[in-house]
Amino acid sequence: xxxxxxxxxxxNVAILVTSQALFIIAMVTVMTLSGVVGQxxxxxxxxxxxxxxxxxxxxxxxxxxxxxxxxxVGRRRGFITGASLGGVGxxxxxxxxxxxxxxxxxxxxxxLLGLYQGFAMYYRFAAVDVASPAFRSRAISxxxxxxxxxxxxGPWNASAAKELIAGVPSGGPYLVIATLALLAIGxxxxxxxxxxxxxxxxxxxxxxxxxxxxxxxxxxxxxxAVGYTVMxxxxxxxxxxxxxxxxxxxxVAFIMQWHVLGMFAPSFITGSLIARFGVDRILLTGAALLxxxxxxxxxxxxxxxxWISLVLLGIGWNFLFVGGSALLSSVHNEAERGKVQGIxxxxxxxxxxxxALLAGQLLHRLGWEALNLAMLPLALLVTLxxxxxxxxxxxxxxGTSSSPTES
Numbered sequence: 001x002x003x004x005x006x007x008x009x010x011x012n013v014a015i016l017v018t019s020q021a022l023f024i025i026a027m028v029t030v031m032t033l034s035g036v037v038g039q040x041x042x043x044x045x046x047x048x049x050x051x052x053x054x055x056x057x058x059x060x061x062x063x064x065x066x067x068x069x070x071x072x073v074g075r076r077r078g079f080i081t082g083a084s085l086g087g088v089g090x091x092x093x094x095x096x097x098x099x100x101x102x103x104x105x106x107x108x109x110x111x112l113l114g115l116y117q118g119f120a121m122y123y124r125f126a127a128v129d130v131a132s133p134a135f136r137s138r139a140i141s142x143x144x145x146x147x148x149x150x151x152x153x154g155p156w157n158a159s160a161a162k163e164l165i166a167g168v169p170s171g172g173p174y175l176v177i178a179t180l181a182l183l184a185i186g187x188x189x190x191x192x193x194x195x196x197x198x199x200x201x202x203x204x205x206x207x208x209x210x211x212x213x214x215x216x217x218x219x220x221x222x223x224x225a226v227g228y229t230v231m232x233x234x235x236x237x238x239x240x241x242x243x244x245x246x247x248x249x250x251x252v253a254f255i256m257q258w259h260v261l262g263m264f265a266p267s268f269i270t271g272s273l274i275a276r277f278g279v280d281r282i283l284l285t286g287a288a289l290l291x292x293x294x295x296x297x298x299x300x301x302x303x304x305x306x307w308i309s310l311v312l313l314g315i316g317w318n319f320l321f322v323g324g325s326a327l328l329s330s331v332h333n334e335a336e337r338g339k340v341q342g343i344x345x346x347x348x349x350x351x352x353x354x355x356a357l358l359a360g361q362l363l364h365r366l367g368w369e370a371l372n373l374a375m376l377p378l379a380l381l382v383t384l385x386x387x388x389x390x391x392x393x394x395x396x397x398x399g400t401s402s403s404p405t406e407s
Contacts, residue, residue, distance in 0.1 A: 008192060012130035013139050015191050016123045019079065020146030021153075022184040023120040024264070026087060026113060026177040028154025030055055031232075032256045033162075034094075034110055035239055035360070036249075037170050041103035049360035051110040052236050056353035058086070058114020059121070063349055066119045067342030075126045076191045082119025083188065086112050087181025094174040099167075109174070116181065118349075125341050128329050129193050138271035140325055147264030154260060155253035162249075205335040208343060217340075219389040220327035223283050225348045226382045227320025230290055230375045233355035234297075234313055235259060237363040237371060238306065245301050255306050262314025270322040279323045280390040283382065286319030290379040297372035309372075320382065 030052060039048035062082075070078035094109025096102075124140045131139035157173045164172025211217055238259070239252045274282050293312035299305055332340040362371045 009130055012191060012193070013127060013142055015187050016127055016130070016143045017146040018187050019083075019184045020120070020123045020143050021149040022180045022187075023083075023087070023116065023123070024147040024150035024260070025154045025157060025180055026091070027055075027117060028150050028256065028260050029158045029173045029177060030110060030113055031235055032155050032158035032239060032253065033170065033173055034106075035236060036243065037098060037106065038103065039240070040170075041098075041101065041106055046361050046364050047103075048240060049236050049356055051107050052359070053353055053357035054107045055110040055114040055117065056232070056349055056356045058090075058111040059117045059349040060114075060346065060353050062086075062115045062118030063121065063345040064339075064342035067122065067338045067345070070119075070122065071338035075122070075129065075193045076188060078122070079119055079126075079188045079191065080185050082116050083181045083184045086114070086116025086119065087184065088178045090114075090116055091174045091176075091178030091181060095165075095168065095171045095178075098169075098171040098174070113177070118345075121345055121349075122341065124325055125329070125337070126191075126193065138275075140271060140322060140329075142267065142271075145264055145267035147260060147267070151257050151260035151264060155256040158256075159249055159253040205339075208339055211331060211336060211340055212343075214331050215389050215392055216327050217331045219283070219385050220324045220331065221344050221347050222324075222385050223286070223320045223327070223382055224324035224344065225351050226378045227286060227290070227317045227324065228348050229351040229355040230378055231263070231313055231317040232352045233359045233362070234293070234372065234375065235310070236356050236359035237368070238310060240360065240363055241368045242306060247303070251303060255303070255310055258307055259310035259314045262311040263317050264314075266315055266318045267322060270318060271326070274323060274326055279327050280386050280393075282319050282323040283386045286316045286323060287379045287382040287386070289313075289316030289319065290382075291376055292316075294372040294375050294379075298369040301368065316379075 034051040034055070035049045038051040039045060042048060042050070066078060066082065069081070090109050090112030092109070093112055094106055097104075097106030097109050124143050127139035127143040157176050161172040161176050162170050164175065235256075238255065242252045242255065243249075270282065289312050293309045293316060296305055296309040296312065328340070328344055359371075362374070366374070
């Protein structure tokens with residue numbers, strides 16, 4: 001007996017939520033631990049965050065191919081490929097790098113973990129594929145809310161599993177990553193994307209240039225790129241900044257737990273907030289929260305300052321990323337989906353990789369306070385772009401569609 005559409009929809013979203021949680025545990029582990037491990041394995045303190053930058057580079061080089069690959073073979077096969085090569089392979093190679101004391105092998109493992117991210121970042125778009133139109137913005141939010149579990153298990157894994165393998169300190173968390181990726185593969189094998197969410201043969205596709213001139217596309221990409229870049233840069237620098245102030249790894253894990261909770265807990269309501277107040281207001285609020293995070297960071301170096309700053313940073317990222325993703329889903333049809341989503345994530349993670357690479361250098365040369373102040377112009381840029389989008393949309397003649405053919 002075929003599964004009812006509503007039941008299938010809920011099951012698919014549940015699979016994506018679980019897979020998202022398992023993936024985010026891996027990413028939070030890397031963001032919490034790889035900079036510290038990199039500092040231990042490298043003789044140059046400026047290269048401490050290079051493993052994290054390599055993860056982001058892996059995401060950059062795989063995100064567009066991943067989108068085009070899934071357009072050809074479907075979401076399920078694509079997600080399983082990413083979890084196999086990136087999650088399982090990346091976890092094992094990273095462990096081998098630590099076991100042999102090889103900084104560059106460890107970087108290679110983190111590069112593969114970036115491939116895992118390159119595929120897994122499409123979980124939120126798969127939520128659009130499997131959800132009915134009225135449920136789509138909430139489905140994106142629910143999938144991102146899978147990170148709430150990771151808020152606790154990611155930093156815990158980075159801290160508690162460090163001694164899992166007695167002869168390889170800090171290697172245990174990366175074996176856990178590989179094991180969780182295997183579990184994700186089992187879950188994703190049950191994913192069923194309905195035909196309406198798969199590419200439709202013969203559907204007309206506009207050129208990327210025609211799509212890129214849309215106001216909604218430009219604002220969606222900018223919001224996602226700035227939110228993710230600022231969040232990654234500051235998040236990457238945080239463990240190093242805290243360790244430099246004499247905080248223990250357990251205290252670092254505590255701050256990272258609350259930061260990731262700030263990133264994903266709002267996802268339970270972000271979709272509803274967008275539906276009620278409009279995406280423009282959510283983007284403006286997200287930019288204000290980024291600015292607030294920087295302001296708190298320069299006020300002091302106590303555990304409370306780190307805590308408040310990182311929580312605000314996480315919520316700001318959530319509003320900008322979920323808002324940008326929801327706005328992006330309105331600018332393309334099914335035939336255009338692969339390239340639009342791929343270009344969006346290519347832009348985002350190119351900037352994120354640069355941010356992760358610069359985090360160690362900026363922290364080393366400028367210090368924690370100046371690094372945070374440098375984020376304020378980016379928050380202002382999103383604010384101005386969103387106000388421009390809001391003003392220009394309000395000036396459209398009544399009855400004119402704002403997507404996907406606006407100019």
